[in-house]
Amino acid sequence: MKYKSQKVAYYFFALSMILLVLQITYGFIMAFAHYGMDGLHDIIPFNAATATHKNLLVVWMLSGFMGAAYYIIPEESEHELVSVPLAMVQLYSLAAVGVVAVIGFHLNWWEGRKFLEIPRPLDYLVVVNVLLFLYLILMTLIKGKKRTTTSMVLFMGLLFAALLYLPGMIWFDNQTMDSFFRWWVVHLWVEGVWELIMGGILAFLLIKLTGVDREVIEKWLYVIVGLTFISGILGTGHHFYYIGTPKYWLMIGGIFSALEPLAFLGMALFAVAMYRKGEKRHPNKMAINWTLGTAIISFVGAGLLGIAHTLPSVNMWTHGTFVTAMHGHLAFWGAYGMLIFGMITYVMPQVTGRKRYETKMSEYAFWLSNIGMIAMTTAFAAAGVTQVYLERKVGMDFAEVQIAMEPHFLMLIFAATIFATGVTLFIIDFVKYGLPTDEALETE
Ligand code: HEM
């Protein structure tokens, strides 16, 4: 760590881990409910559980990105963060919005638009919170000595992510219009600007971990940004096939979304190439594992499992089934979950000064969480294919199909237990590092 204020990252990562544990808890509640064991139904109905699961996912990832930015921006721009107390205010207010939203879901206070269930008044608080975050990051960049490509790509990603939250706040009476603009948020986040955030964080980690020249790494970054925009913007069309929009979206969405995996392939090739090229590898081997892992698993989860259902002729059968959940889990985990885990693994020794590289626990955490998530993806795939076939090809009744899928949810519970064990070990390792300290300054 080069600047004292980088310690702020730790607290955002801690919040991120707490919310992840809660998210996983709600995942289990739903997995059991799908298995037929829905004892908590009166207290936590399924709609509350699913909204909580998905919104906590978004908030733990945002908290992870914010922590990453608070670490990266001071280091890249060579300037202390402009205000640590304000960053802490931002942390607590983010946590408060999250808690109110989750309680609200349980009291039936929600909007019912997948991923954007947070009620409108809370949206305004999110906006204020994110503005404060962006202000702190921007002022640090302005006052800093350097504006590197890595820090600018990261900042642009964060800025556009904030701007793209706004279309989701416009009020429509029309279902098609509402759905159309909901995708501006959901799709253009994960298949657009979040990829810039990912590219920025990945570039930072690769610069630090492989020892390859910044110039080489940042050239790749331009290629990835280019590929992301060329495919991702019009790729939004793969959500407009059957929602009441004009027919030309079938063609546009099909073609451009089929190109989207290129950006993820680019990131995977980039990370592996830099790793091979690197001669001064950092001793933090687990951080390298997570970094290469995120580049590769995101290609599988987002790229390959994305293209699997992106053509209109396939999507008309698979839309909104567990095939979507199969892809959603591995894509989110591979691209953004593992990235945040990688950043945490790199940052912890830096901010605490304790060089606990390669503990047994961190190795088990890596393998169990990844094997568990791949097994979960397989369980979702089996459930999804069963569902598509029985419900949409054979024409069986919805409720009957739910019962036919139950065995796959037993498999899901088993796989999720492996995943959750890995995550638990990761968090125990995180706690074992202890709190950040100023004494950690300048340890490399
Ligand atoms: C890291 C990147 C990605 C993440 C995190 C992600 C995640 C998700 C999630 C959560 C959904 C469900 C959204 C909802 O119903 O509200 C979804 C849907 C979808 N994704 Fe992705 N995705 C990513 C990249 C991709 C890519 C690159 C492709 C195409 C090649 C793709 C194709 C699709 C399609 C076609 C759907 C619609 C499924 C349906 O009709 O039910 N995704 N994605």
Ligand code: HEM
């Ligand atoms: C113990 C672990 C987990 C279990 C048992 C679990 C289970 C589930 C279940 C059953 C659903 C379907 C909800 C529905 O039918 O409405 C779901 C949705 C979802 N979960 Fe998880 N989950 C877990 C962890 C995670 C993690 C770690 C992530 C992200 C990295 C994640 C991301 C998602 C997403 C994006 C959706 C929406 C999928 C869609 O659009 O179809 N989950 N989860």
Ligand SMILES: [Fe+2]
């Ligand atoms: Fe999409």
